[in-house]
Amino acid sequence: MAEAFNIFNTFMNTFDKKGKKVDAFYLLNNGDVDRFHFPLPPVLERAIRSKLDSRKYGYSRPQGNDGICKKIAQYEKTISNSPISQSNIALTSGVTSGLEMILDLLKKEGTLLLPTPSYPLGEALAERHNIPTIKFQTKEENNYLLTASELETQIDDTVRLLLLTNPNNPTGIAYSKTELDKIKDICQRKEIYLIIDEIFSGLMLNGNSHHIPSYNINSEKVIRLNGWSKDRGVAGFRIGYIVAPDSIIRNLSETISLTMGNAPTVFNNFISKDMLLRRLLLEEGNIPETVLLEYNEYKAQITSNLRKYERNKQLITSYLSEVDRITYLSNTMGGYCMFIKFDAVSNTESFLRDLYKNTGVLLVPGSGFNCTEPGWARLSFSVDPIRLEKGLEAMSSYL
Ligand SMILES: Cc1ncc(COP(=O)(O)O)c(C=O)c1O
Numbered sequence: 491m492a493e494a495f496n497i498f499n500t501f502m503n504t505f506d507k508k509g510k511k512v513d514a515f516y517l518l519n520n521g522d523v524d525r526f527h528f529p530l531p532p533v534l535e536r537a538i539r540s541k542l543d544s545r546k547y548g549y550s551r552p553q554g555n556d557g558i559c560k561k562i563a564q565y566e567k568t569i570s571n572s573p574i575s576q577s578n579i580a581l582t583s584g585v586t587s588g589l590e591m592i593l594d595l596l597k598k599e600g601t602l603l604l605p606t607p608s609y610p611l612g613e614a615l616a617e618r619h620n621i622p623t624i625k626f627q628t629k630e631e632n633n634y635l636l637t638a639s640e641l642e643t644q645i646d647d648t649v650r651l652l653l654l655t656n657p658n659n660p661t662g663i664a665y666s667k668t669e670l671d672k673i674k675d676i677c678q679r680k681e682i683y684l685i686i687d688e689i690f691s692g693l694m695l696n697g698n699s700h701h702i703p704s705y706n707i708n709s710e711k712v713i714r715l716n717g718w719s720k721d722r723g724v725a726g727f728r729i730g731y732i733v734a735p736d737s738i739i740r741n742l743s744e745t746i747s748l749t750m751g752n753a754p755t756v757f758n759n760f761i762s763k764d765m766l767l768r769r770l771l772l773e774e775g776n777i778p779e780t781v782l783l784e785y786n787e788y789k790a791q792i793t794s795n796l797r798k799y800e801r802n803k804q805l806i807t808s809y810l811s812e813v814d815r816i817t818y819l820s821n822t823m824g825g826y827c828m829f830i831k832f833d834a835v836s837n838t839e840s841f842l843r844d845l846y847k848n849t850g851v852l853l854v855p856g857s858g859f860n861c862t863e864p865g866w867a868r869l870s871f872s873v874d875p876i877r878l879e880k881g882l883e884a885m886s887s888y889l
Contacts, residue, residue, distance in 0.1 A: 495614035497839070498858035512850035516873075516881025519852040521659075523723030523826075523872040528798060530722060531791035533767070533784045537759040547755055552746040553739060554581030554731070554753045561765040566733050568769050569700075572707045577736040580746065581753030581761075584730040585689050585717045590615050591745050592713055592732065593651075596683055597621050600650030605636035606860035607660055607829065609687070612653045613860065624649065625860055633663045634820070634829070638672035645680075652677060655687045657700070660829040660859045660868035662822030664694070667701040674703035674712060683711040689730075690825030692721030692768075695800050698823040708735045720825065722764065723872070729757050799826055802871040802878055809882040815889045826872040829856070832889075835865040842867055849884035 501519050553559065559576035567574040582588035589611060593602070597619045604612055605626050616623045626644065628634045635658065654673075657664040665673075677684040684703070691700040705712045717730025732742065746753070767788040770777055777785050803822055810816050810830065818831035830853075835841045838855040846852045856866025871878060 492610060492614040492617045494610035494858055494860045497855060498610050501842070501852065501854040501858060511848055512884070514880065514884075515850040515852065516877055516884065517852050518869045518871065518873065518878070518881055519854050520870055521720070521827075521872075522725055523720070524874055525723055527874045528723055528795045528872065529791060530724070531767075531788040533788050534722070534760055534764055537763040538757065541756055541759040544759075550581075550752045550755045550758075552580075552743045552750075552752055554579065555755065555758060558758055558761050558765075561762050562731055562733075565765045565769040568772055570702045570705075570707075570733075572705055574707050574733060575736075578707050578733055578739060580732045580734070580739050580742050582715075582717075582730045582732055582746075583728040583750055583754070584719060584725070585687055585715045586611060586730075587728075587750060588715045588717075588730050588732045589653075589685075589687065590618075591742055591749070592685060592715070592734075592738075593619050593621060594745065595738065595741055596651055599683065601646075601648040602651040602653060603641075603645055603649045603682075604653055604860070606862075607634060607658075607856060607866070608653075608655050608859055609659045610859060612687075621651070622648070627862060630818070634658065634661050635663055635665055635669070636673070638669055638676055641673055641676050647680075649680070649682055651683045651685060653685045653687065655689075657690045657694070657822075657824030659690060659825060660827045660854070660856070661820040662690070662825045662827050662829070663820060664698060664823045665701060667703075670701050670703040674705055674710070677712075678710055681711070683713060685713045686715070688714055688716045689720050690827075691716065693796065693799060693826065694824045695796065695803060695822060700824060707733075708737075711735070713738065718761075718764070724760075727754075727757050727760075729754065729761065798875070799871065802826070802873070802875055803828070805875060805879060806869065806871060806882060809879075809886055813886050813889050826870055828869045828871065829859075830867055830869055832865045832867065838864045838866065841865075845885065845888065849881070849888045851881045851885045 559579040562579045563574050563576045593615050601622045602616045603624050605628050694700050713734040719725035815833045817833045820829040822828050853867040853869050
């Protein structure tokens with residue numbers, strides 16, 4: 491399997507807890523959300539229970555029931571200004587299976603271009619489907635994002651697929667609208683499928699916005715993927731969705747019925763309620779009386795969770811910007827990951843193992859995101875701030 495994905499997975503485990511010099515562990519490695527600290531809005535918990543109580547757990551259309559796809563389409567239409575309808579939506583088992591099916595479907599198209607550092611799933615799936623891959627190391631002056639001019643000038647003619655993660659993981663940096671539009675235009679001109687993993691887009695911090703390129707859903711080669719694992723912190727539900735041209739969705743339906751069977755229906759009420767309320771959040775001031783109480787409850791919890799992420803980010807910045815050995819902290823715009831650079835490190839993995847052994851703080855090495863330069867690591871801050879602060883204290887004094 492792709493090396494970066496192996497390294498990533500190794501550092502996802504809390505290896506060798508015994509025999510360490512420390513008695514407390516600060517697991518800032520993980521992509522999961524501390525559910526006690528960032529609770530689900532109660533209205534969504536009730537939606538899950540109501541589905542269980544209904545005792546209706548039958549099969550669905552392979553790409554998800556009509557009503558669910560319609561709710562997702564209404565939300566996507568609102569945020570993208572593109573005439574997205576339910577025929578452009580397919581439910582998947584998380585973004586993971588969505589990306590797997592898309593790459594399987596498009597594997598004959600040509601080479602996949604992967605800007606790095608980025609989440610290693612795309613590379614590993616491409617390897618699994620024998621898709622040739624070009625990794626492109628992005629630059630600090632561009633905030634570790636691919637620029638349109640790099641795409642134009644550096645990419646060879648074999649490239650037919652481009653995978654962006656927006657906001658990115660591990661850096662948390664998001665693309666501007668202008669750059670995304672330029673990238674999309676180049677992709678259309680060069681007949682490249684632009685695939686965008688937007689799993690962190692529901693967690694934009696400090697007033698930053700998530701942008702979608704302007705595009706025509708059925709005539710342009712843009713495929714977007716999203717899910718509930720991060721912003722609602724329910725990775726174990728294994729739910730996500732694809733927004734794509736209807737021709738792609740038709741092809742995918744066959745794959746879905748042959749592989750996943752159907753999208754899980756047990757979370758239908760959860761998805762439906764979340765999508766409705768998510769859309770209403772954008773239409774503030776125009777809330778139907780029938781959902782006003784639920785809306786207020788939902789909004790209060792979502793907002794409170796976002797403020798907590800912002801405070802955690804601020805906590806990290808104030809601790810680690812004082813540490814001489816840390817020379818770069820990414821300015822996370824969306825999500826809960828920060829990419830940091832330690833000075834004078836030649837073997838990042840052994841440095842991080844020592845850090846863990848001596849402080850209990852576990853981070854993920856940059857090599858897990860295909861970062862070729864030593865000294866880089868990802869820190870996740872979807873944790874209780876008290877534990878985060880203790881971890882930061884332990885790390886600062888060790889360094
Ligand atoms: C960028 C990115 N995409 C996709 C995933 C996996 O998403 P899902 O749980 O929906 O399969 C992750 C998980 O960490 C991720 O960071």
